Amino acid sequence: MNTIRPMTENAVLILGGNRGAREELLKAAVEAVGASNTIVKQSKIYETAAWGGVAKGPFLNQVIEIKTKLRAEELLELIQHIEKRLGRKRAEPWGDRTMDIDILFFGKTIIATDLLQVPHPFISQRKFVLVPLAEILPDFMHPVLGKSSQEMLRECEDKSQVKEYER
Ligand SMILES: Nc1ncnc2c1ncn2[C@@H]1O[C@H](COP(=O)(O)OP(=O)(O)OP(=O)(O)O)[C@@H](O)[C@H]1O
Numbered sequence: 557m558n559t560i561r562p563m564t565e566n567a568v569l570i571l572g573g574n575r576g577a578r579e580e581l582l583k584a585a586v587e588a589v590g591a592s593n594t595i596v597k598q599s600k601i602y603e604t605a606a607w608g609g610v611a612k613g614p615f616l617n618q619v620i621e622i623k624t625k626l627r628a629e630e631l632l633e634l635i636q637h638i639e640k641r642l643g644r645k646r647a648e649p650w651g652d653r654t655m656d657i658d659i660l661f662f663g664k665t666i667i668a669t670d671l672l673q674v675p676h677p678f679i680s681q682r683k684f685v686l687v688p689l690a691e692i693l694p695d696f697m698h699p700v701l702g703k704s705s706q707e708m709l710r711e712c713e714d715k716s717q718v719k720e721y722e723r
Pocket residue numbers: 632648649650651656657658659660670671672673674675676677678
């Protein structure tokens with residue numbers, strides 16, 4: 557049986573990088589996503605300590621909510637194209653980069669393929685995700701964990717620094 561797909565879906569993305577002109581790259585990435593999707597909400601920009609023990613030097617991170625007509629796989633292709641255009645080289649996992657864009661949520665859809673895992677698997681373990689997420693979508697319920705962004709932030713054991721960015 558065919559399932560009916562809504563014409564548009566609300567997706568939540570995290571963007572960030574720790575190399576190059578970080579603020580300009582972040583603005584260029586948001587603009588590039590907004591060229592073919594509607595930006596519904598944008599968090600502030602946060603300066604965040606590198607998470608994961610691989611990358612060196614602080615990131616700028618931002619979470620945005622978009623309304624998109626794309627399927628999740630098409631959205632992944634778009635963000636990978638934007639990452640590439642903004643200088644991203646395929647490097648080691650969790651390593652330094654000029655621009656990384658991840659899909660945190662795609663509505664309430666759950667996807668687990670080799671190419672795409674949604675909700676993104678590390679949301680509840682990353683303060684650099686949860687602080688901007690809870691700023692713009694405090695009551696959004698994680699469709700697998702059944703917890704709101706605020707609750708996940710309260711329970712998060714990641715104590716790394718996340719502060720509002722001041723240029
Ligand atoms: N929700 C998702 N958003 C973006 N990429 C995803 C997602 N789920 C799986 N991927 C896959 O992950 C691959 C590696 O992505 P990437 O290099 O950005 O990982 P990373 O940023 O080092 O680690 P992490 O995803 O934990 O932040 C991508 O090629 C993509 O196919």
